[in-house]
Amino acid sequence: MLLSIRDLSVTFDTLQGPFKAIEGIDLDVDERDTLAIVGESGCGKSVLGHATMRLLDDIAIVRGSVKFKGKEIYSMKKDELLKLRGKAISLVPQSPSTSFNPVIKIGDQIKVLIEKDGIAKGSAARQRAIDFLGKAGFPDPVAIYESYPHRLSGGMCERALIAMAVSVEPELIIADEPTKGLDAISRKNILAMLHKMAEGASMIMITHDIKAAVTCKRMAVMYSGEIVEEGITASVINKPKHFYTVGLLEAQPSRGMKPIKGRHSLLSRMDGGCRFRNRCDAADSVCKTHPLLRERDGNGRVRCHHA
Numbered sequence: 346m347l348l349s350i351r352d353l354s355v356t357f358d359t360l361q362g363p364f365k366a367i368e369g370i371d372l373d374v375d376e377r378d379t380l381a382i383v384g385e386s387g388c389g390k391s392v393l394g395h396a397t398m399r400l401l402d403d404i405a406i407v408r409g410s411v412k413f414k415g416k417e418i419y420s421m422k423k424d425e426l427l428k429l430r431g432k433a434i435s436l437v438p439q440s441p442s443t444s445f446n447p448v449i450k451i452g453d454q455i456k457v458l459i460e461k462d463g464i465a466k467g468s469a470a471r472q473r474a475i476d477f478l479g480k481a482g483f484p485d486p487v488a489i490y491e492s493y494p495h496r497l498s499g500g501m502c503e504r505a506l507i508a509m510a511v512s513v514e515p516e517l518i519i520a521d522e523p524t525k526g527l528d529a530i531s532r533k534n535i536l537a538m539l540h541k542m543a544e545g546a547s548m549i550m551i552t553h554d555i556k557a558a559v560t561c562k563r564m565a566v567m568y569s570g571e572i573v574e575e576g577i578t579a580s581v582i583n584k585p586k587h588f589y590t591v592g593l594l595e596a597q598p599s600r601g602m603k604p605i606k607g608r609h610s611l612l613s614r615m616d617g618g619c620r621f622r623n624r625c626d627a628a629d630s631v632c633k634t635h636p637l638l639r640e641r642d643g644n645g646r647v648r649c650h651h652a
């Protein structure tokens with residue numbers, strides 16, 4: 346197993362008191378696996394992505410285990426962690442426009458990373474950066490290399506960030522909302538490019554876009570900090586078991602754009618029952634107890650008393 350996450354939780358100290366952004370996360374990612382993590386804004390997708398790379402700052406209290414090739418990331422020393430981030434696990438961050446340093450040329454930022462990871466030096470590193478910008482679909486990669494970030498549109502920045510993340514040949518790519526803010530055609534192009542460039546590696550794709558999620562082999566649905574359903578993408582899409590997954594699919598433009606009724610409530614999180622029950626038509630008294638994530642037809646898992 347490439348990545349194993351067990352009982353992972355992240356708590357932030359906020360003015361209103363401690364807030365558990367994610368809880369009880371169990372996930373495995375195999376070699377050459379692609380896993381989409383979907384769910385509405387604020388459900389904890391990015392926190393999970395960052396916690397996986399131990400990128401959260403010290404105010405976050407992290408519990409549980411994250412193992413990469415059997416090695417616990419949370420007991421690694423600083424130098425091991427630096428090696429892990431890059432060649433082992435590479436992040437395509439959520440906000441492309443703020444992820445580059447505005448005063449350094451795009452290409453030089455990629456070159457520095459390639460040099461840091463010891464893949465190439467000097468002019469060879471520069472050439473590698475140009476090659477990867479070309480692979481990312483830029484017709485004139487040298488011009489992009491020489492550009493400052495503000496010259497690039499959102500979609501171009503996303504492409505350059507993907508080029509940067511894969512230029513170090515990582516074993517696992519975590520792509521956070523790679524299609525955010527893009528029109529339908531750019532979305533399709535970016536997804537095709539991302540999968541092509543990630544060939545041979547594994548990928549976790551964080552997204553609220555089901556059309557992006559279906560390009561991955563497996564899919565995990567998050568609600569209110571927890572995984573509520575997980576399995577082979579086709580079976581989750583065609584036979585959703587959790588009522589939140591059903592709602593999420595019906596909210597897609599292609600399926601009538603029917604919104605999920607009600608709103609996510611933090612209160613439903615605190616009383617220990619099913620976190621979705623205030624929005625669920627099937628909810629009854631049994632939902633006052635917290636459902637466990639259990640086997641789903643021998644394929645994946647679901648967290649619902651009625652599934």
Ligand SMILES: Nc1ncnc2c1ncn2[C@@H]1O[C@H](COP(=O)(O)OP(=O)(O)OP(=O)(O)O)[C@@H](O)[C@H]1O
Nearest residue numbers: 357359364366385386387388389390391392393553
């Ligand atoms: N540094 C922090 N301090 C306090 N709360 C935080 C912090 N970072 C994230 N959170 C909270 O954790 C929850 C999960 O945030 P996260 O960014 O993971 O959501 P997300 O699923 O990625 O949403 P989006 O689709 O909007 O990116 C949110 O309620 C957020 O406000």
Ligand code: NI
Nearest residue numbers: 390391392439
């Ligand atoms: Ni996010």
